[in-house]
Amino acid sequence: MNTNIKSQPTIFVIFGGTGDLNARKLAPALYNLYLEGWLPEQFALIGTGRTKLSDDDFRERMLKDINEFSRSGEAKEDKWQGFVPNVYYQAADVQNADTYQEFANRIKQLEEEWKTEANVIYYLAVAPNFFPVIAENLSKAGLTTDVERTRIVIEKPFGHDLESAKELNKLLGCIFQEKQIYRIDHYLGKETVQNIMAFRFANAIMEPLWNRNNIEHVQISVTEQLGVGERTGYYDGSGALRDMIQNHLLQLLCIVAMEPPVNFTAEEVRDRKVDVLRAMRRFTPDSVRDSAVRGQYGPGWIEGEKVPGYREEPGANPESNTETFAAVKFFVDNWRWQGVPFYLRTGKRLHRSASIITIQFKDVPHSIFPPEMADTMRKNRLVISIQPEMSIRLQVQAKRPGVDMVLNTVDMVFDYKGTYVAQAPEAYETLLLDVMLGDQTLFMRADQVEEAWDLVMPILNAWQNRASQNFPNYSADSWGPEVAEALVAKDGFHWFTIPLSSKK
Ligand SMILES: NC(=O)C1=CN([C@@H]2O[C@H](COP(=O)(O)OP(=O)(O)OC[C@H]3O[C@@H](n4cnc5c(N)ncnc54)[C@H](OP(=O)(O)O)[C@@H]3O)[C@@H](O)[C@H]2O)C=CC1
Ligand SMILES: O=C1O[C@H](COP(=O)(O)O)[C@@H](O)[C@H](O)[C@H]1O
Secondary structure, three states: OOOOHHHOOEEEEEEOOOOHHHHHHHHHHHHHHHHOOOOOOOEEEEEEEOOOOOHHHHHHHHHHHHHHHOOOOOOOHHHHHHHHHHEEEEEOOOOOHHHHHHHHHHHHHHHHHHOOOOEEEEEEOOOHHHHHHHHHHHHHOOOOOOOOOEEEEEOOOOOOOHHHHHHHHHHHHHHOOHHHEEEOOHHHHOHHHHHHHHHHHOOOOOHHHOOOOOEEEEEEEEEOOOOOHHHHHHHOOOOHHHHHHHHHHHHHHHHHHOOOOOOOOHHHHHHHHHHHHHHEOOOOHHHHHHHEEEEOEEOEEEOOEEEOOHHHOOOOOOOOOOOOEEEEEEOEOOOOOOOOOEEEEEEOOEOOOEEEEEEEEOOOOOOOOOHHHEOOOOOOEEEEEEEOOOEEEEEEEEEOOOOOOOEEEEEEEEEHHHHOOOOOOOHHHHHHHHHHHOOOOOOEOHHHHHHHHHHHHHHHHHHHHOOOOOOOOEEOOEOOOHHHHHHHHOOOOOOOOOOOOOOO
């Protein structure tokens, strides 16, 4: 891997250049990389979609999107003028094999201008049913033959179930080598998620504690205040388990549970993560009933505003049984984690948006302090807050100041805001740069995707077989259905939250 990005001529072809993902995430991310000096000296972005646009039309749209969605705010005229000559547009229907010759011509033209060969990255920001046809048409047009210089980025969802994920892997594998395939899971690009590996493996004090001897249970909770809104077309065929748990939350679990890699290389890190998925206890129809619960939001009030239930969202099926909330208890059957439950939950239209990992440690073996000496008494917890607060808190017992001996629970806090001045990059900035650098550490490998699907399939199957649900079973602005509380309560726990300064 060449880490000097400046000297790597790169052409980004974005299929779905006129779509929402490009507008909100990809275009702002590439622009911010430019602002921070992380783009190659010779760089071009070719947007594509069916819409007929000139280069200038597309540039205008992109400026509008950047002004609206970039974390760096509105583009400054001089900076924009520096970036915009690198932006082009090519109208094309991805299903028409003939149009791919036009990409080949544009690429050739740029390489001739630059007097050098370029790395070419095909980013598939289109609906998943187009992934196979684009890969095949790129191949037919002879655009995939340079294994060292050609990469393909596949957006989520990667398959709808195990079988379709395997099919897609197989098809991609016939055209590309694994080292050319970048399967996006944007959670892996988040600053705070990457920091979990730094926290675990760059500090000596954590590793001796990080196992079943000291840890009682782990919670991974990704709650969202937003509803499904305009996305019912996609979401109704997906649901919370496919949309969030199969990918993002299980990846978080892997990072928490993985063994220390030998080094920080893509294969080593991904090997250790897939080991976790392989070690995870498989579900039976009975264990699904005990371990997995779901919900769907009904209407409610959020900050004084009435919001519709899922079944009343635009375009929704008024009898839909799709889950907008899921909570699952997992086990990792290996020496480190035997008997330690990992509770994962996610849902939409919940009381607050917060992504938090909580590691609850076991109680002290013997307390020398009687209960009356404690104002508050809790087991130690390590709380890794991914967003919107970016922090790590270690909750410990301490003596409250005073002449008497009274204990309470205090937080030892590392928070990004107080520690660093610079704004953290968006996940897509990190991930797009890594694609350009050829670093696959933060991308999903074929076997990881398949193991994760294999793990959740019994839940999906059981839920499909028991389709009729008493939905909605939680109201907007709540913390989800009662069954989710019951899932942890029967093991003597409750779901943790942290007091947050901001809401989304
Ligand atoms: N939007 C988001 O926040 C996220 C999206 N994703 C994934 O990204 C992908 C794109 O999503 P999103 O941007 O929201 O989708 P949109 O519906 O907003 O955009 C779809 C894009 O595909 C293009 N397109 C559709 N049909 C064709 C065709 N036959 N030939 C050429 N281009 C075509 C459209 O261009 P035109 O209309 O000009 O033809 C448009 O640019 C999906 O896989 C989605 O799951 C993943 C995470 C988040
Ligand atoms: O992939 C997805 O993620 C978002 C949540 O991402 P975040 O970065 O805002 O936490 C989720 O809303 C969406 O349904 C899902 O497809």
